[in-house]
Amino acid sequence: MNIGIVGFGGVGKAFVKLLYDKKNYLEKIGLDINLLYIINSTVGIYNPEGINLKNLIENLDLNKKLDEFYASKYINTNFNKMIEIKDIDTLIVMTPTNKETGQPGLSYIKQALENKINVVTADKGPVMLAYKKLNELAIKNNVQFKIGCTCGGALPTVNTGTIDMAGADILSIEGILNGTTNFILEHMENNMVSYHEALLEAQRLGIAETNPSLDVEGWDTAIKLLILTNVLMNQEKKLSDIAVKGITSLSLNDIEEAKRENMKYKLIGKTTNDNGNIHMSVNLEKIDISHPFYIVNSKNKGVRYISDTLGDLTIMGGASGVRAASASILRDIININC
Amino acid sequence: MNIGIVGFGGVGKAFVKLLYDKKNYLEKIGLDINLLYIINSTVGIYNPEGINLKNLIENLDLNKKLDEFYASKYINTNFNKMIEIKDIDTLIVMTPTNKETGQPGLSYIKQALENKINVVTADKGPVMLAYKKLNELAIKNNVQFKIGCTCGGALPTVNTGTIDMAGADILSIEGILNGTTNFILEHMENNMVSYHEALLEAQRLGIAETNPSLDVEGWDTAIKLLILTNVLMNQEKKLSDIAVKGITSLSLNDIEEAKRENMKYKLIGKTTNDNGNIHMSVNLEKIDISHPFYIVNSKNKGVRYISDTLGDLTIMGGASGVRAASASILRDIININC
Incomplete structure (x- = not known):
């Protein structure tokens, strides 16, 4: 070849x-x-x-x-x-x-x-x-x-959604699709430091870029969600169809409160297909251990597909770099x- | 067709x-x-x-x-x-x-x-x-x-290990591969009832069979582990090559102790490939939240593959029935x- x-x-x-x-x-x-x-x-x-x-x-x-x-x-x-x-x-x-x-x-x-x-x-x-x-x-x-x-x-998000879910209709897509923001959120949580301190640490480690806006404002997540939505749900959506929020406004107070409730903040891209009515968003969500993304740590990523005949499927991991x-x-x- | x-x-x-x-x-x-x-x-x-x-x-x-x-x-x-x-x-x-x-x-x-x-x-x-x-x-x-x-x-264990890991060498396979035993273990834990009571409940719900030995003694897990090992690691192993233990001897005391340590018992099939030296086992393992199988609940299943170039990949879910x-x-x- x-x-x-x-x-x-x-x-x-x-x-x-x-x-x-x-x-x-x-x-x-x-x-x-x-x-x-x-x-x-x-x-x-x-x-x-x-x-x-x-x-x-x-x-x-x-x-x-x-x-x-x-x-x-x-x-x-x-x-x-x-x-x-x-x-x-x-x-x-x-x-x-x-x-x-x-x-x-x-x-x-x-x-x-x-x-x-x-x-x-x-x-x-x-x-x-x-x-x-x-x-x-x-x-x-x-x-x-x-x-x-x-x-x-x-992380084989596309293969899983096409080959491994072949024959099933995918009803919703959820993903932690950006390793940099997931690292920053966990760093804030583990070390109780502000967003800006966590960002500096991510930059120092070479995880975040000098201009981090694509990651921290949610656009990288949105781009990947858009691709998955168009490919897996046979759509022709545009980036402007997604309601996008990033992680920059998250405060230490928010994190403290979530911790008290045994919850974590994660940046989640989500598409739902409600009888052909497609809704797409990127948002900080507060989740507990009943959500599989609770254990997606550090720079790891994860996606969950909910389908009609093959049930729910979550994949997580996939090395970075x-x-x-x-x-x-x-x-x-x-x-x-x- | x-x-x-x-x-x-x-x-x-x-x-x-x-x-x-x-x-x-x-x-x-x-x-x-x-x-x-x-x-x-x-x-x-x-x-x-x-x-x-x-x-x-x-x-x-x-x-x-x-x-x-x-x-x-x-x-x-x-x-x-x-x-x-x-x-x-x-x-x-x-x-x-x-x-x-x-x-x-x-x-x-x-x-x-x-x-x-x-x-x-x-x-x-x-x-x-x-x-x-x-x-x-x-x-x-x-x-x-x-x-x-x-x-x-x-749960697309075979597709994931072949198509989604194509080009990578799989170094280890771990799986919760049997929904019935996973249900019984969780039922013991949640309701603090003995193995026998949990088994009866699983039978009442039609989850466990009248003769449950294939599941509870670990053989169903072993059969699936054998298939994954032979397919993904290109082996010709036999069932007798696997050291198999089931869940029948787990006591409420064991569960109580694990709970105090924030740990859970899971029946895990595991294959490691140590430079061509293949080791296969089915065993009750006590795991904490750092292991992704900690959140594989009820009748759900999960597998984790560790590879050389595509990192770790965990998939979980897959409806039963x-x-x-x-x-x-x-x-x-x-x-x-x-």
Whole structure:
């Protein structure tokens, strides 16, 4: 199986390392993955025989940039040339997320699918804006469009809602979908410090970003909830259809009061389908031990689906970080072939 | 898609009802399931055009037996004739479990796979005794062998361990795999009654069987653990390789002591893979809230997989009963076609 990568940041680098580490595993299951292209915003490298992973990783570990690497060894290329040559079965899209336009990932995905190339994406933008159309395009061209990485990474929220709930109607979706806010909430609780102190600690540990607004204002949760809603309930909702509240106004008093009641605050994205009437929200909720999310700790995530014929299903866990995210991409690639 | 059923007890009857109820759903996903055969131990009915589900269900609801139904309408048939005509794509095997020989399910499954017919089985016997060989036979004949119902029913233990963990090595499996014992343990705890009183209550509610030994002595848990171990860790272990202890010797004193420590007793099946050294056990374990199984209540079940690259994954829930079991069969049928 020949693959190409477009977008080459942290997850991309972790992915090529994982591909190398999983050589024996992939051999055992009879899947020979051959990486032909790596294309980022400034340069593209191409080896029609397959890029030497060991060599590539050694150079990346020396902090060499892709263009230094390519200059010495491989053919200069770009996205359009790759689509023309069309010698890959699957394209991995790891471009940065743009939640307004979905670009540049959106047009890469469209072109690949139109050219009968499977797509595995880690870029949330195109999925949140155009999942239904892109999936129809994939079906029309008899290829697959896999999005596992966009919605929880290692936690298989999409697989579980589609494959594991096949045949059932999903009546509601609930999720702790953002590890950073879950960490901050637990840190406030365990150490009785203010939101701002907990945020600083999360930033110090590299868990929260310098500009944390996407996480703490609930938008990352909302984006993932939107994807799950559109995919699992066959909708075409928009981000603006979700009532979104974050965690920034939570006070220590609130936490103290919840503690006295043996309860915890969690940031929960929730969609209910009431006879076709879809309601979506992201909110701080106070829950007790009767709710399975009570035990979703630290940077972990969880989702619960309530269905008509397969009952309730809660999944929790899923490691964080670029290696786990890259493992969720490899999972999608393997599932395309099984 | 043409299907046949062999073995027609409670789950079989629930399955034909589900098939009828899910007509719109199946139409929407473009899957036309046509039931041609129902074969039980005494009689077989066959309609080459497809058995009328509405008519069948009405007669079953009137408590009519299959032979009364067939006599009036359909062609008498048997398993061998079905295999000769070979007009089905998928066989649903719902024969009773024999954990010593796997029969009669084992030979039905073998013959179907050899004749290039997909198999979905609810019969645990053939799976626990011969999964690897049967799966190899399926691969050789380019058909699928699906076993989701044998190991937790609605709780997608097999799918999660294979599809959702694809690309990862599973290092350990832990499961609350038996709803009856989980109910009994919780009933002892909540009402401070003895094991025997809790068992009687479970029997009164129809949760435990008149002869409860398979459940309470840990064998049902062991069978499911064996299947998960063989499937997810590519082993060919036997039931006798598992150290099995049940719940019958648990005293109220034990429960009281655990309660004082904020702990609970759970019957847990566990497999660890220590560099290829596989260890399997079924045991009562005392756990606290740091273990996700602490919140697996009543008849619910749960499994936790620890993996190398996709982290820890816990799934819990999954409704009990024949309708949920039949929904897990429908799930496997849909996944064959996707």
